[in-house]
Amino acid sequence: MKILLVFDFDNTIIDDNSDTWIVRCAPNKKLPTELSDSYQKGFWTEFMGRVFKYLGDKGVREHEMKRAVISMPFTPGMVELFNFIRRNKDKFDCIIISDSNSVFIDWVLEAAGFHDVFDKVFTNPAAFNSNGHLTVENYHTHSCNRCPKNLCKKAVLIEFLDKQLQQGVNYTQIVYIGDGGNDVCPVTFLKNDDVAMPRKEYTLQKTLSRMSKNLEPMEYSVVVWSSGVDIISHLQFLIKE
Numbered sequence: 572m573k574i575l576l577v578f579d580f581d582n583t584i585i586d587d588n589s590d591t592w593i594v595r596c597a598p599n600k601k602l603p604t605e606l607s608d609s610y611q612k613g614f615w616t617e618f619m620g621r622v623f624k625y626l627g628d629k630g631v632r633e634h635e636m637k638r639a640v641i642s643m644p645f646t647p648g649m650v651e652l653f654n655f656i657r658r659n660k661d662k663f664d665c666i667i668i669s670d671s672n673s674v675f676i677d678w679v680l681e682a683a684g685f686h687d688v689f690d691k692v693f694t695n696p697a698a699f700n701s702n703g704h705l706t707v708e709n710y711h712t713h714s715c716n717r718c719p720k721n722l723c724k725k726a727v728l729i730e731f732l733d734k735q736l737q738q739g740v741n742y743t744q745i746v747y748i749g750d751g752g753n754d755v756c757p758v759t760f761l762k763n764d765d766v767a768m769p770r771k772e773y774t775l776q777k778t779l780s781r782m783s784k785n786l787e788p789m790e791y792s793v794v795v796w797s798s799g800v801d802i803i804s805h806l807q808f809l810i811k812e
Contacts, residue, residue: 572663573811575742576656577728577757579749580669580676580694583770586646589675590619596631596639615670616709616721617696627704636705638673641682646770648799653688662810664690664742666731668724670753672697672707693727717756724757744809748802750775750798759799761791768805 581588610618674697678687697707709721750770758767769776796802
């Protein structure tokens, strides 16, 4: 019986947002106003598709994008955290559920040598087309009205747990590590022994804090973190190390 660790990617594993970071590849490191203004709430992936097309049209190539993406800093303490998880892989399964895309996450994990830490990555599928443009698709369709159109992290988590159960894998508890508004939905699924770990001063923490003030029912415990080292401390406590 292992503990399942669920990670967000942007502003959790890496200390920035990969989708906004890539804009530094654009001419003058910014997008034209009409492109920036074309974003509609809930349709971020479609917006990023237009951004990637613009970058491709401006002659930005795969190797330039890769160089930019792998230059993103890890959040403080994350490297130590992943090394800790790797040493204790018999006690943890580890997945990423992210609104970024498969190419960016793959680049980051590969460059840092952390692929082996994660059992699965759930994110928007991306690929370079024959024109050398990066294309991105919605991860799935879902009926949750709390989440952006491309991804309901709670639906992904439930489906993963169901599949694991069919393989005879059950978890003693889930630890959810994230920062953003789209991490609220999966956190509401957590049960008694589970732990929500929101990043200090970010949207998820502020939302959970407001929910507890409103006395909304929360069975899970909340442990706030600023650095991966805080997360290590709590995991050591959970595995009684």
